[in-house]
Amino acid sequence: MPRIERRGFATYYQQTGSGPDVVLIHAFTSNLSMWVLTGIAEALAQNLGLRVTSYDMRGHGATYVTPSGYDSATLADDLAALMEAWQMPAAIVVGHSYGGVVAMHTAVRHPDRVRGVIVADSYFPGLSAIEPSMPHAEPWRDLQRTLSRAGIEIGDQVDFSRLFALIQDLTADQWEALDPILGPSGTRWLGHLKPLATTTAGHEAFEAAGLTADILRTIRQPVVGLYDEHSAFLRTSAFLQDELPSCCVDLVPGAHHLAPLDNTAAFLPLLEKHLARLTTAAGIAGSEYDRPRMA
């Protein structure tokens, strides 16, 4: 089981293939299995000839849980330290949801390490002013409705600290009631969140941590936004396309927020298309990246 010790804790990671480097970052409360079990990591390595690295951010999956350090600036510094340990001078970084925020913050804080960024349906805390409906976003409401059927009330506003605390205190009877509602893997997912109750992750992940609109506008690396057709964050998508010097956006049909998991068949070809383009662009030293503008 590959783990690497950096910044005082052990990080679990997976690597497959050989070629130009791509790093995949999972969403908040997820883990690297979203890239591995969907076959995305393997497909990118085989179809595009890439070395594909996915890892569990601190507090997630099989990586150590730290009491704090879950804001995107700290997680970006974690990634830079990991890339150094992997002897990976630079990579194209792909992030789903909060993973995309970490990817963009890495591009800002460690620009030499990031050749390009692909964000998948990311909400940026630093852009909260343009996404006023975020506290009531549909993915949270879905979870609220589901847990409510088991008598667990997480509230109608996004509040992961509260969710983590509630999970930690669930009784055996409540877990049993959840099983048929969430299904076995959903229940395991929820169970994995328990350790986060002892951390500051629930609020740190929703801090701008310095990644403001003005700072996002300074990103010079090519950026792709893959936003879900029914995303709650289409204003963010429009901001990225209009305000960043090198950004294009594609919509993933039929998806709400979890396109890599729920509509892999549509997500993967789009990801491959943009990775192929970015890899080629990054490989042409000194050439100016052309700025596509697609719908």
Add this chain to the structure above:
Amino acid sequence: MNHATDTMTQDVIQVLRCFQQREYSGPMHAHTRFFGDLGFSSIDAVILGETLDERYGKKLPFGSFLRELRDRGAEDIAIGDLADFLCRHVTPRES
């Protein structure tokens, strides 16, 4: 189930008996499901894949196997599904 798949099923069960300090002590057979019966989490499934790569000395294409299962609408993986997949790529180990 043919002989090769049966042998591979036993091989997988042997791996699972000592996997990740798992306490599951019930009967395991081809229809036992990883998530529903054995209580696997998604990250357990990734680590099992790694364990099998090491056991058989090659990188196995689990991604395409899992995509096939998802395309068939499967919500869980049975030990027999995994044994069938392994039979197509490796031969069972003696120990």
